């Protein structure tokens with residue numbers, strides 16, 4: 325994989341140059357200062373972070389939770405910004421820089437359209453896939469990319485883990501990038517001649533206009549379960565944040581898993597053509613997926629659709645939920661116009677879906693107790709993985725996990741309860757405490773686990789490295805350790821700091837130390 329070096333964003337190498345005067349007239353911006361100053365002024369990029377300004381950029385100063393972006397206008401100018409778009413408050417903050425200031429009432433709401441125009445992403449777009457839902461977005465995105473690759477189609481990918489096109493990749497900060505980055509990334513992927521682009525769409529992305537300026541060809545919905553209630557407060561509000569993705573302003577067609585009530589509700593509320601997919605027998609749906617065989621490393625399933633269409637294949641990852649994700653990806657591809665027969669041909673040829681999903685039920689080595697590193701950090705993610713493990717493991721399930729600070733505290737008790745009910749041994753540790761007191765987070769998890777199953781073997785070990793070694797010290801070769809939380813990540817966030825920590829690398833090291841490797 326080639327990294328993008330110092331870049332923290334993917335951008336086109338040869339962006340079009342646009343006249344600032346065209347921007348002003350097209351978006352009806354109010355100019356503070358002399359209009360004549362804008363004559364002939366060209367811009368070649370757009371960003372909302374002073375830290376990522378490149379020469380020739382339009383800098384957008386947004387009012388944020390902690391600061392107003394216009395406060396950083398001088399920094400943006402020093403890095404080569406040619407003009408600033410901001411609101412009235414930002415105009416006053418940016419005035420001392422002497423940069424041309426272009427004012428609009430709600431710059432965040434304009435960001436998608438501005439970025440699409442700057443980078444020209446509406447012209448000849450690739451086939452665009454959007455994936456939403458509480459859990460499974462990253463997995464479905466990787467599966468879509470993998471099947472497209474098997475079909476010989478080059479696809480760009482934007483997930484929680486990474487943004488990638490071919491060999492060019494960068495680590496992601498957010499699940500869905502800000503609109504300026506989304507359109508820069510799309511332009512770069514267009515340059516690389518991507519025929520398709522897959523974007524994970526979080527609820528926050530929809531609420532904060534991050535995918536504005538895009539009309540997806542096909543959007544997919546996995547599920548809606550308890551998470552992000554710090555942002556949305558009720559499940560209904562969380563649902564309403566996702567629902568706009570299934571409207572003509574944002575997508576042409578949709579595929580919805582209707583196993584649970586929220587999916588059924590979304591299929592009814594969608595104002596674009598939607599096909600439904602279920603994994604429960606007896607449910608009325610257009611497509612139906614059934615599990616044929618489960619092992620710790622592979623899940624085999626059959627997918628049946630309208631007109632007696634059918635494919636039987638497998639995904640090299642644990643879990644019924646991963647088969648659901650795979651089935652959703654296949655139906656999304658069919659909805660994009662690829663016949664199921666073509667998909668079946670390549671899957672049969674290759675012996676199944678050839679996918680690697682970093683940090684999702686990822687098996688570390690193949691010797692000693694099975695160690696699975698998983699990005700699960702919500703009650704439903706815990707349930708899905710633990711239920712699947714129980715069906716395939718002979719020994720005990722040792723579950724190691726923590727709950728992240730500064731993120732929806734209302735899910736913590738349920739996470740503790742589920743771990744105690746569905747695992748045999750529970751080890752509770754720290755996971756990104758951020759600005760919260762880690763001991764207080766652990767206390768909630770331990771308390772909930774103890775209350776749920778009195779007598780359950782439960783350990784509390786603050787340091788994640790020591791906690792993993794505690795789990796390993798308890799394991800025999802028949803047991804499995806599920807380490808839920810860190811997944812693909814390579815840091816542990818404490819206070820405002822990212823401390824280097826890879827659960828995958830540390831697990832490998834510990835397996836060596838204990839003589840299993």
Ligand SMILES: CC(=O)N[C@H]1[C@@H](OP(=O)(O)OP(=O)(O)OC[C@H]2O[C@@H](n3ccc(=O)[nH]c3=O)[C@H](O)[C@@H]2O)O[C@H](CO)[C@@H](O)[C@@H]1O[C@H](C)C(=O)N[C@@H](C)C(=O)N[C@H](CCC(=O)O)C(=O)O
Pocket residue numbers: 372373374375385386387388389390391392393394396497498499500501502526527528529532
């Ligand atoms: C709540 C939220 O969404 N916050 C986002 C917001 O931060 P903020 O309003 O606090 O920004 P701020 O620090 O006040 O700064 C205001 C402006 O000044 C700019 N600035 C700031 C400092 C500086 O030196 N230079 C500069 O230009 C910032 O870029 C920003 O435009 O704007 C920032 C810049 O784009 C985002 O990084 C930040 O996401 C934070 C990190 C975040 O945690 N967001 C989470 C809630 C999120 O979006 N999660 C979803 C879902 C994940 C999932 O499914 O699990 C996601 O898509 O990632």
Ligand SMILES: Nc1ncnc2c1ncn2[C@@H]1O[C@H](COP(=O)(O)OP(=O)(O)OP(=O)(O)O)[C@@H](O)[C@H]1O
Pocket residue numbers: 457458459460461462463464484499524546547645646648649683684685698699700701704705706708709
């Ligand atoms: N379809 C599913 N149903 C329930 N749980 C799932 C499903 N798919 C994955 N999971 C669980 O959720 C975890 C996160 O999966 P994934 O990263 O694919 O979801 P996501 O929606 O992208 O989450 P995030 O936005 O937090 O990255 C997995 O590691 C697994 O534990």
